[in-house]
Amino acid sequence: MGGFFGAVGKKNVMMEVFFGTDYHSHLGTRSAGLACYDASSGFRRKIHGISNAPFRTKFEGITMEMSGTAGIGCINDTNPQPLVVHSQLGTYTLCFTGVIKNTDALIRRYVEQEGGQLLVMSDGRVNTTGLVAALINRHASFEEGIRKAQDMIDGTALILILTDRGTLIVARDKEGRLPVHIGKKEEGCCVTFEKFAYEKLGYDDAYELGPGEIVEVDSEGYRILKPQNERMRTCAFLWTYYGFPTSEYENVNVELMRLRNGEIMAQHDIDTGTLPDVDYVAGVPDSGTPHAIGYANRSHIPFARPFIKYTPTWPRSFMPPNQQERNQIAKMKQIPVRDLIEGKNLLFVDDSIVRGTQLRETVDFLYENGAREVHIRSACPPIMYACRFLNFSRETSDMELISRRLITELEGESGMAHLEEYSDGTTARGRSLREAICSELHIASVEFQTLEGLREAVGIDPDWMCNYCWNGRD
Numbered sequence: 001m002g003g004f005f006g007a008v009g010k011k012n013v014m015m016e017v018f019f020g021t022d023y024h025s026h027l028g029t030r031s032a033g034l035a036c037y038d039a040s041s042g043f044r045r046k047i048h049g050i051s052n053a054p055f056r057t058k059f060e061g062i063t064m065e066m067s068g069t070a071g072i073g074c075i076n077d078t079n080p081q082p083l084v085v086h087s088q089l090g091t092y093t094l095c096f097t098g099v100i101k102n103t104d105a106l107i108r109r110y111v112e113q114e115g116g117q118l119l120v121m122s123d124g125r126v127n128t129t130g131l132v133a134a135l136i137n138r139h140a141s142f143e144e145g146i147r148k149a150q151d152m153i154d155g156t157a158l159i160l161i162l163t164d165r166g167t168l169i170v171a172r173d174k175e176g177r178l179p180v181h182i183g184k185k186e187e188g189c190c191v192t193f194e195k196f197a198y199e200k201l202g203y204d205d206a207y208e209l210g211p212g213e214i215v216e217v218d219s220e221g222y223r224i225l226k227p228q229n230e231r232m233r234t235c236a237f238l239w240t241y242y243g244f245p246t247s248e249y250e251n252v253n254v255e256l257m258r259l260r261n262g263e264i265m266a267q268h269d270i271d272t273g274t275l276p277d278v279d280y281v282a283g284v285p286d287s288g289t290p291h292a293i294g295y296a297n298r299s300h301i302p303f304a305r306p307f308i309k310y311t312p313t314w315p316r317s318f319m320p321p322n323q324q325e326r327n328q329i330a331k332m333k334q335i336p337v338r339d340l341i342e343g344k345n346l347l348f349v350d351d352s353i354v355r356g357t358q359l360r361e362t363v364d365f366l367y368e369n370g371a372r373e374v375h376i377r378s379a380c381p382p383i384m385y386a387c388r389f390l391n392f393s394r395e396t397s398d399m400e401l402i403s404r405r406l407i408t409e410l411e412g413e414s415g416m417a418h419l420e421e422y423s424d425g426t427t428a429r430g431r432s433l434r435e436a437i438c439s440e441l442h443i444a445s446v447e448f449q450t451l452e453g454l455r456e457a458v459g460i461d462p463d464w465m466c467n468y469c470w471n472g473r474d
């Protein structure tokens with residue numbers, strides 16, 4: 001995954017770009033970079049790896065080194081950026097957030113058919129940001145180049161460009177899976193993935209880009225270069241899992257959505273007589289916590305935190321891409337409050353159940369610390385399809401998903417024809433999947449939010465939300 005921030009003003013904006021980019025640190029763990037432009041000194045750019053130290057530590061003092069009336073910054077999990085590009089469109093710097101699924105085909109076409117050249121990184125892979133730049137450069141304008149690049153890319157591409165006119169050009173991905181906001185204040189404008197980043201810097205809401213929309217921003221305001229597409233499929237996990245709690249997407253606040261979501265799940269358990277007899281409701285931190293507070297509020301079961309995450313040395317919510325390392329770190333972070341666990345029946349709400357490996361370790365940890373019963377609720381429906389639009393760290397193959405794996409164990413490959421039934425806890429297949437999950441994770445009960453419940457909690461037009469993870473419909 002990744003995120004970005006850019007600002008353009010009448011005076012030096014680097015301090016704002018530094019803080020604005022830092023507020024995207026929850027979205028990536030590998031690499032970060034800043035670039036600035038000033039009419040007198042041109043472009044400056046700096047990139048650092050952030051896998052072993054946070055953005056702020058790596059870029060401390062940067063405002064003494066870099067200054068400009070326009071700047072961009074990004075955090076990401078894929079390749080070093082922003083890139084500085086010299087082309088027929090002029091010199092510019094570019095950040096790319098998202099994923100390109102047809103990279104090989106695009107590279108072949110560009111290199112073999114058109115005789116182009118691309119930068120290769122130290123691991124031998126082509127830098128995808130460089131590929132995006134190459135696709136844009138072939139055209140007469142940034143607008144045309146971005147539009148054509150978006151048409152050719154199978155995947156999700158948020159593009160942020162800092163031009164040698166000192167303006168920013170930003171494009172939202174063609175189906176609006178990820179957000180782009182514009183903020184404005186007296187001294188200038190900014191663009192951002194996370195809106196709270198500009199709120200903290202004194203900007204007011206100016207505009208939220210629609211799917212596929214391309215906008216140019218200067219210190220006075222913004223102008224639309226290409227209008228939005230009709231079709232929108234915003235990623236539902238922005239709300240349930242990886243969006244920052246204070247953020248808003250499509251005017252829906254993340255924290256409030258999670259509280260509503262938990263309330264709907266509790267109401268479902270009350271209505272179906274499946275509310276378990278537990279001492280406490282708790283959330284698997286961090287994103288499970290507000291779902292759990294909502295569940296506790298509606299069920300009137302006390303909310304508690306039976307374990308606390310040790311964050312001073314592990315401050316970030318995203319983990320290394322290696323699953324084993326992720327599990328080990330997750331384990332080291334969990335510090336129990338024994339009096340809230342020993343001899344207690346506990347209901348934990350998690351944002352989702354993907355592979356189930358980390359959740360099983362959490363459950364084992366609770367039993368090791370004396371829990372009597374552990375019940376699990378998932379804040380979204382059973383995940384039946386691996387995401388093919390984004391590359392956030394939990395991306396995985398279909399068969400690694402706990403639901404698919406257990407369905408295959410229950411009835412072999414033929415079970416894949418009944419995924420909808422397995423999703424539904426009221427059917428015989430749905431019940432057998434839940435029993436299999438209970439026995440795999442050693443838990444007393446498990447239930448999932450329904451797709452209808454999730455849609456109700458988000459509250460936007462259901463057709464605007466991507467549901468592919470759950471029903472495979474694009």
Ligand code: SF4
Nearest residue numbers: 235236387466468469
């Ligand atoms: S498939 Fe799932 S993770 Fe991917 S964009 Fe859609 S909702 Fe988000």
